[in-house]
Amino acid sequence: MAAVRAGAAELERSVQHRKLMDQLFVLVGMTVLFASLLTLALLFMKLVHDGSARFGWDFFMNFPSRNAARAGILSAWVGTCLVMLVTVAAAMPVGVAAAIYLEEYASKNWVTAVIEINVTNLAGVPSIIYGLLALGLFVYKFNLGQSIAAAGLTLALLILPIVVVATREALRAVPRAIREAAYALGATHWEVTAHHVLPYSTGGILTGMIIGLSRAIGETAPIITIGALAFIAFLPTPPISGQFPYLSFTWLTDPFTVMPIQMFNWLSRPDQAFQVNAAAAGAILLAMTLLMNGVAIYVRYRFRKRINW
Protein backbone atom coordinates (compact mmCIF):
# COMPACT_ATOMS: atom_id res chain seq x y z
CA MET A 1 0.00 0.00 0.00
CA ALA A 2 2.75 2.34 1.01
CA ALA A 3 4.62 1.41 -2.15
CA VAL A 4 1.59 2.24 -4.31
CA ARG A 5 1.16 5.52 -2.54
CA ALA A 6 4.83 6.29 -3.00
CA GLY A 7 4.48 5.41 -6.71
CA ALA A 8 1.46 7.66 -7.02
CA ALA A 9 3.30 10.48 -5.35
CA GLU A 10 6.21 10.00 -7.70
CA LEU A 11 3.87 9.97 -10.70
CA GLU A 12 2.22 13.11 -9.41
CA ARG A 13 5.60 14.77 -9.05
CA SER A 14 6.60 13.70 -12.54
CA VAL A 15 3.34 15.07 -13.98
CA GLN A 16 3.89 18.30 -12.08
CA HIS A 17 7.41 18.49 -13.44
CA ARG A 18 6.25 17.91 -17.02
CA LYS A 19 3.51 20.49 -16.72
CA LEU A 20 6.05 22.95 -15.34
CA MET A 21 8.30 22.30 -18.34
CA ASP A 22 5.33 22.96 -20.58
CA GLN A 23 4.57 26.28 -18.90
CA LEU A 24 8.24 27.15 -18.93
CA PHE A 25 8.49 26.61 -22.64
CA VAL A 26 5.46 28.81 -23.30
CA LEU A 27 7.27 31.49 -21.34
CA VAL A 28 10.58 30.96 -23.16
CA GLY A 29 8.91 30.85 -26.56
CA MET A 30 6.96 34.02 -25.98
CA THR A 31 10.03 35.78 -24.60
CA VAL A 32 12.22 34.86 -27.57
CA LEU A 33 9.51 35.74 -30.08
CA PHE A 34 8.73 39.10 -28.57
CA ALA A 35 12.36 39.87 -27.81
CA SER A 36 13.25 39.34 -31.49
CA LEU A 37 10.31 41.33 -32.78
CA LEU A 38 10.91 44.05 -30.20
CA THR A 39 14.61 44.28 -31.07
CA LEU A 40 13.75 44.74 -34.71
CA ALA A 41 11.05 47.27 -33.90
CA LEU A 42 13.47 49.23 -31.70
CA LEU A 43 16.13 49.18 -34.42
CA PHE A 44 13.65 50.48 -36.96
CA MET A 45 12.48 53.19 -34.59
CA LYS A 46 16.07 54.21 -33.95
CA LEU A 47 16.63 54.47 -37.70
CA VAL A 48 13.60 56.70 -38.16
CA HIS A 49 14.57 58.76 -35.12
CA ASP A 50 18.17 59.21 -36.32
CA GLY A 51 17.06 60.30 -39.75
CA SER A 52 14.10 62.42 -38.73
CA ALA A 53 16.16 65.63 -38.83
CA ARG A 54 16.53 65.31 -42.59
CA PHE A 55 12.97 64.46 -43.60
CA GLY A 56 11.59 67.18 -45.78
CA TRP A 57 11.05 68.43 -49.30
CA ASP A 58 14.71 69.47 -49.72
CA PHE A 59 15.99 66.00 -49.00
CA PHE A 60 13.92 64.59 -51.85
CA MET A 61 14.68 67.38 -54.30
CA ASN A 62 18.44 67.88 -53.74
CA PHE A 63 21.33 66.15 -55.42
CA PRO A 64 24.05 64.54 -53.29
CA SER A 65 26.53 67.10 -52.11
CA ARG A 66 29.79 67.47 -50.18
CA ASN A 67 27.82 69.43 -47.66
CA ALA A 68 25.85 66.87 -45.65
CA ALA A 69 23.09 69.28 -44.70
CA ARG A 70 22.41 70.17 -48.33
CA ALA A 71 22.71 66.64 -49.73
CA GLY A 72 19.58 64.90 -50.96
CA ILE A 73 18.34 61.81 -52.69
CA LEU A 74 16.92 63.22 -55.92
CA SER A 75 19.19 61.28 -58.27
CA ALA A 76 18.86 58.19 -56.07
CA TRP A 77 15.09 57.89 -56.07
CA VAL A 78 14.79 58.81 -59.75
CA GLY A 79 17.43 56.15 -60.49
CA THR A 80 15.59 53.59 -58.38
CA CYS A 81 12.32 54.27 -60.23
CA LEU A 82 13.94 53.92 -63.66
CA VAL A 83 15.86 50.76 -62.71
CA MET A 84 12.64 49.26 -61.35
CA LEU A 85 10.93 50.09 -64.65
CA VAL A 86 13.50 48.01 -66.52
CA THR A 87 13.25 45.24 -63.92
CA VAL A 88 9.46 45.01 -64.24
CA ALA A 89 9.59 45.12 -68.02
CA ALA A 90 12.05 42.22 -68.07
CA ALA A 91 11.05 40.08 -65.08
CA MET A 92 7.27 40.19 -65.47
CA PRO A 93 6.86 38.71 -68.99
CA VAL A 94 9.69 36.20 -68.61
CA GLY A 95 8.76 35.15 -65.08
CA VAL A 96 5.06 34.77 -65.79
CA ALA A 97 5.71 32.91 -69.06
CA ALA A 98 8.16 30.56 -67.35
CA ALA A 99 5.63 29.87 -64.60
CA ILE A 100 2.84 29.21 -67.14
CA TYR A 101 5.10 26.78 -68.94
CA LEU A 102 6.06 24.91 -65.77
CA GLU A 103 2.55 24.82 -64.36
CA GLU A 104 0.30 24.43 -67.44
CA TYR A 105 2.39 23.00 -70.25
CA ALA A 106 5.39 21.07 -68.99
CA SER A 107 5.17 17.31 -69.15
CA LYS A 108 7.02 15.33 -66.55
CA ASN A 109 10.36 14.80 -68.22
CA TRP A 110 13.99 15.60 -67.63
CA VAL A 111 13.78 19.03 -69.32
CA THR A 112 11.17 20.11 -66.81
CA ALA A 113 13.17 18.62 -63.95
CA VAL A 114 16.29 20.53 -65.04
CA ILE A 115 14.35 23.81 -65.26
CA GLU A 116 12.76 23.28 -61.85
CA ILE A 117 16.08 22.48 -60.18
CA ASN A 118 17.55 25.61 -61.73
CA VAL A 119 14.74 27.84 -60.49
CA THR A 120 15.09 26.42 -56.96
CA ASN A 121 18.83 26.76 -57.06
CA LEU A 122 18.80 30.33 -58.40
CA ALA A 123 16.63 31.38 -55.46
CA GLY A 124 19.52 30.42 -53.17
CA VAL A 125 22.36 32.06 -55.10
CA PRO A 126 23.81 35.01 -53.13
CA SER A 127 22.89 38.33 -54.71
CA ILE A 128 26.51 39.37 -55.13
CA ILE A 129 27.02 36.46 -57.52
CA TYR A 130 24.36 38.01 -59.75
CA GLY A 131 26.46 41.15 -59.59
CA LEU A 132 29.51 39.25 -60.86
CA LEU A 133 27.39 37.68 -63.61
CA ALA A 134 26.20 41.12 -64.63
CA LEU A 135 29.72 42.54 -64.52
CA GLY A 136 31.06 39.82 -66.79
CA LEU A 137 28.03 39.49 -69.05
CA PHE A 138 26.03 42.72 -69.27
CA VAL A 139 28.77 45.24 -68.61
CA TYR A 140 31.63 43.76 -70.65
CA LYS A 141 30.20 41.12 -73.04
CA PHE A 142 27.03 43.00 -74.06
CA ASN A 143 28.75 46.36 -73.61
CA LEU A 144 25.89 47.85 -71.65
CA GLY A 145 28.37 49.59 -69.38
CA GLN A 146 27.44 50.81 -65.92
CA SER A 147 23.98 51.75 -67.10
CA ILE A 148 20.38 51.68 -65.91
CA ALA A 149 19.67 48.85 -68.38
CA ALA A 150 22.46 46.66 -66.96
CA ALA A 151 21.27 47.22 -63.37
CA GLY A 152 17.61 46.63 -64.27
CA LEU A 153 18.36 43.38 -66.07
CA THR A 154 20.56 42.17 -63.20
CA LEU A 155 17.79 42.74 -60.69
CA ALA A 156 15.29 41.12 -63.07
CA LEU A 157 17.37 37.93 -63.09
CA LEU A 158 17.66 38.17 -59.31
CA ILE A 159 13.90 38.29 -58.71
CA LEU A 160 12.96 35.86 -61.47
CA PRO A 161 12.72 32.85 -59.09
CA ILE A 162 10.46 34.84 -56.74
CA VAL A 163 8.14 35.80 -59.61
CA VAL A 164 8.09 32.25 -61.00
CA VAL A 165 7.30 30.65 -57.64
CA ALA A 166 4.54 33.17 -56.81
CA THR A 167 2.96 32.88 -60.26
CA ARG A 168 2.98 29.11 -60.09
CA GLU A 169 1.21 29.21 -56.77
CA ALA A 170 -1.40 31.57 -58.20
CA LEU A 171 -1.97 29.33 -61.22
CA ARG A 172 -2.20 26.24 -59.07
CA ALA A 173 -4.98 27.85 -57.03
CA VAL A 174 -7.30 27.96 -60.08
CA PRO A 175 -9.58 24.90 -59.84
CA ARG A 176 -9.32 22.17 -62.47
CA ALA A 177 -13.05 22.49 -63.18
CA ILE A 178 -12.48 25.91 -64.80
CA ARG A 179 -9.91 24.46 -67.18
CA GLU A 180 -12.03 21.42 -68.00
CA ALA A 181 -15.11 23.54 -68.69
CA ALA A 182 -13.12 25.61 -71.18
CA TYR A 183 -11.66 22.51 -72.84
CA ALA A 184 -15.14 21.04 -73.12
CA LEU A 185 -16.20 24.06 -75.20
CA GLY A 186 -13.37 23.41 -77.62
CA ALA A 187 -10.81 25.93 -76.38
CA THR A 188 -7.18 25.19 -77.18
CA HIS A 189 -4.55 24.92 -74.48
CA TRP A 190 -3.45 28.53 -74.85
CA GLU A 191 -7.05 29.81 -74.97
CA VAL A 192 -7.79 28.05 -71.71
CA THR A 193 -4.70 29.61 -70.16
CA ALA A 194 -5.07 33.12 -71.56
CA HIS A 195 -8.84 33.53 -71.29
CA HIS A 196 -9.54 31.70 -68.06
CA VAL A 197 -6.59 30.71 -65.91
CA LEU A 198 -4.59 33.93 -66.20
CA PRO A 199 -7.43 36.36 -65.40
CA TYR A 200 -8.26 34.38 -62.28
CA SER A 201 -4.66 34.38 -61.08
CA THR A 202 -3.93 38.08 -61.75
CA GLY A 203 -4.06 38.90 -58.04
CA GLY A 204 -1.53 36.26 -57.09
CA ILE A 205 0.77 37.19 -59.97
CA LEU A 206 0.69 40.88 -59.09
CA THR A 207 1.36 40.07 -55.44
CA GLY A 208 4.40 38.02 -56.41
CA MET A 209 5.65 40.74 -58.72
CA ILE A 210 5.35 43.43 -56.04
CA ILE A 211 7.12 41.25 -53.48
CA GLY A 212 9.87 40.59 -56.01
CA LEU A 213 10.24 44.30 -56.68
CA SER A 214 10.34 45.11 -52.98
CA ARG A 215 13.29 42.75 -52.81
CA ALA A 216 14.95 44.33 -55.85
CA ILE A 217 14.52 47.86 -54.55
CA GLY A 218 16.74 47.16 -51.54
CA GLU A 219 19.44 45.16 -53.30
CA THR A 220 22.78 46.88 -53.03
CA ALA A 221 25.54 44.35 -53.57
CA PRO A 222 24.88 43.38 -57.22
CA ILE A 223 24.62 47.03 -58.23
CA ILE A 224 27.85 47.95 -56.48
CA THR A 225 29.51 45.05 -58.26
CA ILE A 226 28.61 46.32 -61.70
CA GLY A 227 30.41 49.48 -60.66
CA ALA A 228 27.59 51.93 -60.12
CA LEU A 229 28.83 53.57 -56.96
CA ALA A 230 29.46 57.07 -58.16
CA PHE A 231 28.74 60.58 -57.16
CA ILE A 232 25.79 61.30 -59.45
CA ALA A 233 24.68 64.91 -59.34
CA PHE A 234 22.54 64.89 -62.45
CA LEU A 235 19.44 63.11 -63.67
CA PRO A 236 19.25 60.61 -66.54
CA THR A 237 17.73 61.79 -69.81
CA PRO A 238 14.00 62.10 -69.24
CA PRO A 239 12.08 59.22 -70.89
CA ILE A 240 9.37 61.58 -72.16
CA SER A 241 10.35 64.57 -74.26
CA GLY A 242 8.47 67.54 -75.67
CA GLN A 243 9.16 66.91 -79.34
CA PHE A 244 8.71 63.99 -81.68
CA PRO A 245 9.00 61.00 -81.06
CA TYR A 246 8.08 61.99 -77.45
CA LEU A 247 9.51 58.77 -76.00
CA SER A 248 13.23 58.52 -75.59
CA PHE A 249 15.23 55.50 -74.55
CA THR A 250 18.65 57.08 -74.09
CA TRP A 251 18.08 56.97 -70.31
CA LEU A 252 18.66 53.24 -70.51
CA THR A 253 22.36 53.76 -71.16
CA ASP A 254 22.83 56.60 -68.66
CA PRO A 255 24.90 56.27 -65.50
CA PHE A 256 22.83 56.30 -62.35
CA THR A 257 22.68 55.75 -58.62
CA VAL A 258 19.94 54.09 -56.54
CA MET A 259 18.62 54.52 -53.01
CA PRO A 260 20.47 51.69 -51.24
CA ILE A 261 23.75 52.69 -52.90
CA GLN A 262 23.30 56.29 -51.86
CA MET A 263 22.64 55.07 -48.33
CA PHE A 264 25.73 52.83 -48.39
CA ASN A 265 27.84 55.71 -49.69
CA TRP A 266 26.78 57.97 -46.82
CA LEU A 267 27.07 55.16 -44.30
CA SER A 268 30.68 54.42 -45.24
CA ARG A 269 31.79 58.00 -44.55
CA PRO A 270 33.22 58.65 -41.11
CA ASP A 271 31.55 62.07 -40.88
CA GLN A 272 28.56 61.84 -38.55
CA ALA A 273 26.50 64.38 -40.49
CA PHE A 274 26.42 61.99 -43.43
CA GLN A 275 25.30 59.15 -41.19
CA VAL A 276 22.19 61.16 -40.39
CA ASN A 277 21.57 61.28 -44.13
CA ALA A 278 22.13 57.51 -44.29
CA ALA A 279 19.52 57.01 -41.57
CA ALA A 280 17.04 59.21 -43.41
CA ALA A 281 17.63 57.40 -46.70
CA GLY A 282 17.36 54.06 -44.88
CA ALA A 283 14.08 55.03 -43.27
CA ILE A 284 12.66 56.05 -46.64
CA LEU A 285 13.92 52.83 -48.22
CA LEU A 286 12.39 50.82 -45.39
CA ALA A 287 9.10 52.67 -45.77
CA MET A 288 9.13 51.95 -49.50
CA THR A 289 9.61 48.19 -49.04
CA LEU A 290 7.04 47.95 -46.26
CA LEU A 291 4.59 49.97 -48.34
CA MET A 292 5.10 47.69 -51.33
CA ASN A 293 4.52 44.62 -49.20
CA GLY A 294 1.43 46.22 -47.73
CA VAL A 295 0.13 46.85 -51.25
CA ALA A 296 0.90 43.24 -52.15
CA ILE A 297 -1.12 41.96 -49.19
CA TYR A 298 -3.97 44.32 -50.09
CA VAL A 299 -3.96 43.22 -53.75
CA ARG A 300 -4.09 39.58 -52.75
CA TYR A 301 -6.95 40.29 -50.38
CA ARG A 302 -8.94 42.31 -52.97
CA PHE A 303 -8.62 39.72 -55.70
CA ARG A 304 -9.43 36.91 -53.35
CA LYS A 305 -12.60 38.65 -52.25
CA ARG A 306 -13.73 39.22 -55.82
CA ILE A 307 -13.43 35.60 -56.86
CA ASN A 308 -15.87 33.00 -55.66
CA TRP A 309 -15.25 29.61 -57.10
Place this chain on the structure above:
Amino acid sequence: MNTAATDSAVGAGASMQVWERGLRARELRDRCVEILLLAAASVAVFTTAAIVYILVTESLPFFAHVSLRDFFTDTLWTPMFDRPHFGIMPLVAGTLVTTFVALCLAIPCGTIIAIYLSEFAPYRLREFVKPALELLGAVPTVVYGYFALLVVTPFLQRFIPGLPGFNMLSAGLVIGIMIIPYVASVSEDAMRAVPNYMREGSYAMGSTRFQTATRVVVPGALSGIAAAYILGISRAVGETMVVAVAAGLQPNLTWNPLESAATITAFIVQVSLGDLPHGSVGYQSIFAAGLTLMVTTLLFNIAGYFLTRRFREVY
Protein backbone atom coordinates in the same frame (compact mmCIF):
# COMPACT_ATOMS: atom_id res chain seq x y z
CA MET B 1 -35.64 24.55 -104.09
CA ASN B 2 -33.17 21.97 -105.00
CA THR B 3 -30.59 24.61 -105.82
CA ALA B 4 -31.14 26.28 -102.47
CA ALA B 5 -30.42 22.99 -100.69
CA THR B 6 -27.24 22.50 -102.75
CA ASP B 7 -26.27 26.08 -102.00
CA SER B 8 -26.60 25.62 -98.28
CA ALA B 9 -24.72 22.30 -98.51
CA VAL B 10 -21.95 24.12 -100.38
CA GLY B 11 -22.13 26.90 -97.77
CA ALA B 12 -21.86 24.37 -94.98
CA GLY B 13 -18.91 22.77 -96.71
CA ALA B 14 -17.24 26.14 -97.10
CA SER B 15 -17.86 27.14 -93.49
CA MET B 16 -16.60 23.74 -92.45
CA GLN B 17 -13.45 24.54 -94.35
CA VAL B 18 -13.20 27.98 -92.79
CA TRP B 19 -13.74 26.45 -89.40
CA GLU B 20 -11.09 23.85 -90.02
CA ARG B 21 -8.64 26.47 -91.21
CA GLY B 22 -9.42 28.51 -88.11
CA LEU B 23 -8.82 25.49 -85.93
CA ARG B 24 -5.52 24.78 -87.65
CA ALA B 25 -4.47 28.40 -87.20
CA ARG B 26 -5.36 28.21 -83.50
CA GLU B 27 -3.43 25.01 -83.10
CA LEU B 28 -0.45 26.52 -84.87
CA ARG B 29 -0.63 29.55 -82.59
CA ASP B 30 -0.74 27.17 -79.64
CA ARG B 31 2.47 25.49 -80.76
CA CYS B 32 4.22 28.85 -81.20
CA VAL B 33 3.07 30.04 -77.78
CA GLU B 34 4.31 26.85 -76.19
CA ILE B 35 7.74 27.32 -77.73
CA LEU B 36 7.85 30.92 -76.48
CA LEU B 37 6.87 29.81 -72.99
CA LEU B 38 9.53 27.11 -73.01
CA ALA B 39 12.06 29.72 -74.09
CA ALA B 40 11.09 31.89 -71.11
CA ALA B 41 11.38 28.94 -68.74
CA SER B 42 14.82 28.14 -70.11
CA VAL B 43 16.05 31.58 -68.98
CA ALA B 44 16.54 29.98 -65.57
CA VAL B 45 18.81 27.34 -67.07
CA PHE B 46 20.69 29.93 -69.13
CA THR B 47 21.18 32.09 -66.05
CA THR B 48 22.76 29.23 -64.14
CA ALA B 49 24.88 28.33 -67.14
CA ALA B 50 25.91 31.96 -67.57
CA ILE B 51 26.86 32.26 -63.89
CA VAL B 52 29.05 29.19 -64.09
CA TYR B 53 30.50 30.24 -67.45
CA ILE B 54 31.34 33.79 -66.34
CA LEU B 55 32.79 32.75 -62.97
CA VAL B 56 34.93 30.04 -64.52
CA THR B 57 36.16 31.87 -67.62
CA GLU B 58 36.91 35.09 -65.75
CA SER B 59 38.81 33.31 -63.00
CA LEU B 60 40.73 30.93 -65.29
CA PRO B 61 43.37 33.57 -66.11
CA PHE B 62 43.63 34.13 -62.35
CA PHE B 63 44.33 30.46 -61.71
CA ALA B 64 46.81 30.39 -64.58
CA HIS B 65 48.70 33.00 -62.60
CA VAL B 66 48.13 31.65 -59.07
CA SER B 67 48.49 27.97 -58.31
CA LEU B 68 45.65 26.23 -56.48
CA ARG B 69 48.10 25.33 -53.75
CA ASP B 70 48.94 28.97 -53.07
CA PHE B 71 45.26 29.84 -53.29
CA PHE B 72 44.35 27.46 -50.50
CA THR B 73 47.48 27.55 -48.33
CA ASP B 74 48.83 31.10 -48.48
CA THR B 75 47.76 32.97 -45.38
CA LEU B 76 47.78 36.42 -46.95
CA TRP B 77 45.25 37.94 -49.33
CA THR B 78 46.73 41.11 -50.79
CA PRO B 79 45.92 41.03 -54.52
CA MET B 80 46.23 44.79 -54.93
CA PHE B 81 49.72 45.13 -53.43
CA ASP B 82 52.96 45.39 -55.36
CA ARG B 83 53.99 41.98 -54.09
CA PRO B 84 50.61 40.31 -54.13
CA HIS B 85 49.60 37.26 -52.14
CA PHE B 86 46.60 35.21 -53.15
CA GLY B 87 45.60 33.04 -50.21
CA ILE B 88 41.80 32.84 -49.98
CA MET B 89 41.93 31.54 -46.38
CA PRO B 90 41.73 34.94 -44.61
CA LEU B 91 38.52 35.71 -46.53
CA VAL B 92 37.13 32.23 -45.90
CA ALA B 93 37.92 32.58 -42.20
CA GLY B 94 36.12 35.93 -42.06
CA THR B 95 33.11 34.43 -43.78
CA LEU B 96 33.03 31.41 -41.47
CA VAL B 97 33.39 33.48 -38.29
CA THR B 98 30.55 35.89 -39.15
CA THR B 99 28.39 32.96 -40.27
CA PHE B 100 29.13 31.07 -37.06
CA VAL B 101 28.24 34.06 -34.87
CA ALA B 102 25.04 34.55 -36.88
CA LEU B 103 24.03 30.92 -36.53
CA CYS B 104 24.70 30.87 -32.77
CA LEU B 105 21.96 33.48 -32.52
CA ALA B 106 19.62 32.50 -35.34
CA ILE B 107 19.39 28.72 -34.90
CA PRO B 108 18.31 28.58 -31.23
CA CYS B 109 16.04 31.62 -31.50
CA GLY B 110 14.58 30.60 -34.85
CA THR B 111 13.88 27.05 -33.66
CA ILE B 112 12.29 28.14 -30.40
CA ILE B 113 10.09 30.65 -32.24
CA ALA B 114 9.10 27.99 -34.78
CA ILE B 115 8.18 25.45 -32.08
CA TYR B 116 6.29 28.07 -30.16
CA LEU B 117 4.36 29.29 -33.19
CA SER B 118 3.60 25.84 -34.50
CA GLU B 119 2.67 24.05 -31.27
CA PHE B 120 1.86 26.58 -28.57
CA ALA B 121 0.81 29.96 -29.93
CA PRO B 122 -2.87 30.83 -30.10
CA TYR B 123 -4.26 30.91 -33.65
CA ARG B 124 -4.70 34.69 -33.72
CA LEU B 125 -1.10 35.32 -32.67
CA ARG B 126 0.24 33.00 -35.36
CA GLU B 127 -1.90 34.64 -38.02
CA PHE B 128 -0.36 37.96 -37.02
CA VAL B 129 3.25 36.89 -36.56
CA LYS B 130 3.64 34.72 -39.68
CA PRO B 131 3.12 37.55 -42.22
CA ALA B 132 5.24 39.82 -40.03
CA LEU B 133 8.12 37.35 -40.25
CA GLU B 134 7.78 37.23 -44.02
CA LEU B 135 7.64 41.02 -44.16
CA LEU B 136 10.95 41.22 -42.28
CA GLY B 137 12.56 39.22 -45.05
CA ALA B 138 12.07 42.16 -47.40
CA VAL B 139 14.01 44.70 -45.32
CA PRO B 140 17.01 45.91 -47.35
CA THR B 141 20.25 44.44 -46.02
CA VAL B 142 22.06 47.78 -46.15
CA VAL B 143 19.61 48.95 -43.46
CA TYR B 144 20.82 46.08 -41.29
CA GLY B 145 24.35 47.29 -42.03
CA TYR B 146 23.40 50.61 -40.48
CA PHE B 147 22.21 48.83 -37.34
CA ALA B 148 25.41 46.79 -37.07
CA LEU B 149 27.73 49.77 -37.46
CA LEU B 150 25.89 52.50 -35.58
CA VAL B 151 23.66 50.73 -33.06
CA VAL B 152 25.01 47.29 -32.15
CA THR B 153 28.73 48.09 -32.21
CA PRO B 154 28.46 51.14 -29.88
CA PHE B 155 26.18 49.07 -27.63
CA LEU B 156 28.69 46.18 -27.48
CA GLN B 157 31.58 48.59 -26.87
CA ARG B 158 29.99 49.46 -23.54
CA PHE B 159 30.47 45.87 -22.37
CA ILE B 160 33.59 44.89 -24.29
CA PRO B 161 36.20 47.61 -23.88
CA GLY B 162 38.65 47.83 -26.76
CA LEU B 163 36.20 46.43 -29.30
CA PRO B 164 37.18 47.98 -32.64
CA GLY B 165 34.62 50.04 -34.56
CA PHE B 166 34.61 47.40 -37.26
CA ASN B 167 34.24 43.88 -35.88
CA MET B 168 32.86 40.54 -36.93
CA LEU B 169 30.87 40.06 -33.72
CA SER B 170 28.40 42.84 -34.33
CA ALA B 171 28.12 42.05 -38.05
CA GLY B 172 27.49 38.38 -37.21
CA LEU B 173 24.90 39.22 -34.55
CA VAL B 174 23.01 41.47 -36.93
CA ILE B 175 23.07 38.83 -39.68
CA GLY B 176 21.71 36.47 -37.03
CA ILE B 177 18.86 38.84 -36.19
CA MET B 178 18.26 39.19 -39.91
CA ILE B 179 17.91 35.46 -40.57
CA ILE B 180 15.90 34.59 -37.44
CA PRO B 181 12.59 35.32 -39.23
CA TYR B 182 13.72 33.23 -42.17
CA VAL B 183 14.79 30.20 -40.12
CA ALA B 184 11.66 30.48 -37.95
CA SER B 185 9.30 30.75 -40.90
CA VAL B 186 10.74 27.84 -42.90
CA SER B 187 11.04 25.49 -39.91
CA GLU B 188 7.54 26.41 -38.80
CA ASP B 189 6.28 25.36 -42.24
CA ALA B 190 8.06 22.03 -41.79
CA MET B 191 6.50 21.50 -38.35
CA ARG B 192 3.02 22.38 -39.60
CA ALA B 193 3.45 19.70 -42.24
CA VAL B 194 3.66 16.99 -39.56
CA PRO B 195 0.22 15.36 -39.65
CA ASN B 196 -2.08 15.99 -36.72
CA TYR B 197 -2.72 12.33 -35.97
CA MET B 198 0.89 12.04 -34.82
CA ARG B 199 0.31 14.81 -32.28
CA GLU B 200 -2.97 13.26 -31.22
CA GLY B 201 -1.34 9.87 -30.74
CA SER B 202 1.22 11.50 -28.51
CA TYR B 203 -1.40 13.41 -26.49
CA ALA B 204 -3.37 10.18 -26.08
CA MET B 205 -0.34 8.64 -24.42
CA GLY B 206 -0.45 11.44 -21.86
CA SER B 207 2.34 13.64 -23.21
CA THR B 208 2.33 17.34 -22.60
CA ARG B 209 2.57 19.78 -25.48
CA PHE B 210 6.26 20.28 -24.79
CA GLN B 211 6.95 16.54 -24.91
CA THR B 212 4.91 16.22 -28.10
CA ALA B 213 6.80 19.10 -29.64
CA THR B 214 10.28 17.85 -28.79
CA ARG B 215 9.76 14.10 -29.20
CA VAL B 216 7.20 13.83 -32.01
CA VAL B 217 6.92 17.02 -34.04
CA VAL B 218 10.57 18.07 -34.18
CA PRO B 219 11.87 14.59 -35.10
CA GLY B 220 9.10 14.27 -37.68
CA ALA B 221 10.01 17.59 -39.26
CA LEU B 222 13.74 17.15 -38.78
CA SER B 223 14.74 17.14 -42.42
CA GLY B 224 12.64 20.23 -43.09
CA ILE B 225 14.19 21.98 -40.10
CA ALA B 226 17.65 20.98 -41.29
CA ALA B 227 16.80 22.43 -44.70
CA ALA B 228 15.81 25.68 -42.99
CA TYR B 229 19.15 25.76 -41.16
CA ILE B 230 21.08 25.08 -44.32
CA LEU B 231 19.25 27.76 -46.28
CA GLY B 232 19.94 30.09 -43.34
CA ILE B 233 23.63 29.21 -43.49
CA SER B 234 23.81 29.85 -47.21
CA ARG B 235 22.14 33.20 -46.63
CA ALA B 236 24.63 34.13 -43.91
CA VAL B 237 27.57 33.06 -46.08
CA GLY B 238 26.33 35.15 -49.01
CA GLU B 239 25.35 38.19 -46.96
CA THR B 240 27.24 41.19 -48.24
CA MET B 241 26.15 44.61 -47.10
CA VAL B 242 26.15 44.00 -43.35
CA VAL B 243 29.74 42.72 -43.38
CA ALA B 244 30.90 45.31 -45.92
CA VAL B 245 29.60 48.08 -43.67
CA ALA B 246 30.38 46.74 -40.21
CA ALA B 247 33.02 43.99 -40.24
CA GLY B 248 35.80 45.94 -41.92
CA LEU B 249 37.45 45.57 -45.30
CA GLN B 250 40.91 44.38 -44.22
CA PRO B 251 41.59 40.66 -44.87
CA ASN B 252 42.72 39.18 -41.58
CA LEU B 253 43.30 35.53 -40.84
CA THR B 254 41.73 35.19 -37.41
CA TRP B 255 39.08 33.14 -35.68
CA ASN B 256 38.40 35.82 -33.09
CA PRO B 257 35.03 37.51 -33.71
CA LEU B 258 36.16 40.55 -31.71
CA GLU B 259 38.59 41.49 -34.47
CA SER B 260 37.93 43.17 -37.76
CA ALA B 261 38.20 41.10 -40.92
CA ALA B 262 36.95 41.03 -44.48
CA THR B 263 34.70 38.28 -45.80
CA ILE B 264 34.62 36.97 -49.37
CA THR B 265 31.62 39.15 -50.15
CA ALA B 266 33.11 42.23 -48.48
CA PHE B 267 36.25 41.83 -50.57
CA ILE B 268 34.21 41.76 -53.78
CA VAL B 269 32.44 44.95 -52.72
CA GLN B 270 35.68 46.64 -51.74
CA VAL B 271 37.31 45.91 -55.10
CA SER B 272 34.17 46.94 -56.99
CA LEU B 273 34.11 50.28 -55.21
CA GLY B 274 37.46 51.18 -56.74
CA ASP B 275 37.94 51.79 -60.41
CA LEU B 276 39.02 48.40 -61.63
CA PRO B 277 40.22 47.92 -65.18
CA HIS B 278 38.75 45.00 -67.09
CA GLY B 279 41.23 42.13 -67.19
CA SER B 280 43.47 43.31 -64.32
CA VAL B 281 44.45 40.92 -61.54
CA GLY B 282 42.07 42.72 -59.18
CA TYR B 283 39.24 42.19 -61.63
CA GLN B 284 40.08 38.49 -61.99
CA SER B 285 40.49 38.02 -58.24
CA ILE B 286 36.89 39.00 -57.49
CA PHE B 287 35.70 36.29 -59.86
CA ALA B 288 37.96 33.75 -58.15
CA ALA B 289 36.50 34.88 -54.81
CA GLY B 290 33.02 34.70 -56.29
CA LEU B 291 33.66 31.18 -57.54
CA THR B 292 34.73 30.12 -54.04
CA LEU B 293 31.57 31.65 -52.59
CA MET B 294 29.39 30.05 -55.25
CA VAL B 295 30.82 26.59 -54.67
CA THR B 296 30.34 26.96 -50.90
CA THR B 297 26.71 28.03 -51.15
CA LEU B 298 26.02 25.52 -53.91
CA LEU B 299 27.10 22.69 -51.62
CA PHE B 300 24.75 23.96 -48.92
CA ASN B 301 21.90 24.44 -51.38
CA ILE B 302 22.26 20.95 -52.81
CA ALA B 303 22.20 19.51 -49.31
CA GLY B 304 19.14 21.63 -48.54
CA TYR B 305 17.39 20.51 -51.71
CA PHE B 306 17.86 16.82 -50.95
CA LEU B 307 16.79 17.28 -47.35
CA THR B 308 13.62 19.07 -48.44
CA ARG B 309 12.90 16.30 -50.90
CA ARG B 310 13.35 13.68 -48.25
CA PHE B 311 11.10 15.61 -45.94
CA ARG B 312 8.42 15.72 -48.62
CA GLU B 313 8.58 11.98 -49.09
CA VAL B 314 7.96 11.15 -45.45
CA TYR B 315 4.20 11.63 -45.52
